[in-house]
Amino acid sequence: xxxxxxxxxxxxxxxxxxxxxxxxxxxxxxxxxxxxxxxxxxxxxxxxxxxxxxxxxxxxxxxxxxxxxxxxxxxxxxxxxxxxxxxxxxxxxxxxxx
Amino acid sequence: xxxxxxxxxxxxxxxxxxxxxxxxxxxxxxxxxxxxxxxxxxxxxxxxxxxxxxxxxxxxxxxxxxxxxxxxxxxxxxxxxxxxxxxxxxxxxxxxxxxxxxxxxxxxxxxxxxxxxxxxxxxxxxxxxxxxxxxxxxxxxxxxxxxxxxxxxxxxxxxxxxxxxxxxxxxxxxxxxxxxxxxxxxxx
Numbered sequence: 714x715x716x717x718x719x720x721x722x723x724x725x726x727x728x729x730x731x732x733x734x735x736x737x738x739x740x741x742x743x744x745x746x747x748x749x750x751x752x753x754x755x756x757x758x759x760x761x762x763x764x765x766x767x768x769x770x771x772x773x774x775x776x777x778x779x780x781x782x783x784x785x786x787x788x789x790x791x792x793x794x795x796x797x798x799x800x801x802x803x804x805x806x807x808x809x810x811x
Numbered sequence: 812x813x814x815x816x817x818x819x820x821x822x823x824x825x826x827x828x829x830x831x832x833x834x835x836x837x838x839x840x841x842x843x844x845x846x847x848x849x850x851x852x853x854x855x856x857x858x859x860x861x862x863x864x865x866x867x868x869x870x871x872x873x874x875x876x877x878x879x880x881x882x883x884x885x886x887x888x889x890x891x892x893x894x895x896x897x898x899x900x901x902x903x904x905x906x907x908x909x910x911x912x913x914x915x916x917x918x919x920x921x922x923x924x925x926x927x928x929x930x931x932x933x934x935x936x937x938x939x940x941x942x943x944x945x946x947x948x949x950x951x952x953x954x955x956x957x958x959x960x961x962x963x964x965x966x967x968x969x970x971x972x973x974x975x976x977x978x979x980x981x982x983x984x985x986x987x988x989x990x991x992x993x994x995x996x997x998x999x
Contacts, residue, residue, distance in 0.1 A: 720872035720873070720888070721872055721873045721955060722873070723945075724943070725943030725944075727943050727958070728943055728957060728958060776963075777943075777956070777957055777958035777963060778955065778956050778957060779872070779885075779886060779887040779888070779955070779956055780887055780956075781887060781888055799888070801888070
């Protein structure tokens with residue numbers, strides 16, 4: 714499998730490690746609320762994931778390369794990769810980070 | 812007074828120099844190395860600081876630049892390594908820090924890495940056995956990090972198809988150079 718790195722071009726998937734659903738970059742506040750319970754939002758973030766048969770946005774880390782985090786859109790049925798973005802760009806586009 | 816004998820990364824008195832088949836592997840101990848990374852939000856300032864030292868624009872992703880032996884190569888977003896002859900640039904890290912100030916984080920890397928040069932007709936065939944890079948596609952000046960023998964190394968193409976430098980973590984120099992020699996032998 715080849716991942717088309719947005720900065721470095723096509724690179725072998727052996728250089729990458731898989732992290733999971735791209736929603737993991739949307740971490741909500743995990744501190745307990747006034748009742749001492751962690752928010753339902755954080756529970757959802759921590760434990761509930763979609764497991765689609767088809768297009769899936771997921772995080773990959775270029776561990777054996779430039780160590781950037783990528784958001785890869787991959788079809789879990791065909792392994793066809795339709796889009797690769799830098800996770801930092803995705804976060805910035807949502808108004809987070811600098 | 813200290814009376815210490817300098818040793819190479821492989822624990823020898825002299826740098827490794829070995830020709831097997833059509834390729835030669837040469838250890839290059841006489842280079843200083845430093846890394847420069849932009850601090851959060853200071854990407855532009857970091858590139859300007861690097862420019863002050865190397866005299867031209869910072870290398871683009873996957874590339875290196877060379878100005879009179881002062882080589883800069885891209886290692887990640889807003890991160891570069893600078894390689895220079897040790898004799899003239901022993902304090903390259905200090906020079907980079909002075910140029911970048913609070914916009915950059917600079918780390919002296921000389922003692923952390925060992926450089927091995929791989930050259931010869933079949934150099935790309937050796938690399939094909941060592942790492943997932945498409946070495947025959949690398950143009951002169953291409954530079955990237957990859958995995959060799961499960962170890963993160965930097966590969967710089969000095970001359971397309973013929974000459975490459977491999978920066979290896981110094982503590983893994985023995986096992987990585989052994990892997991390179993094994994690959995050289997396998998195609999000799």
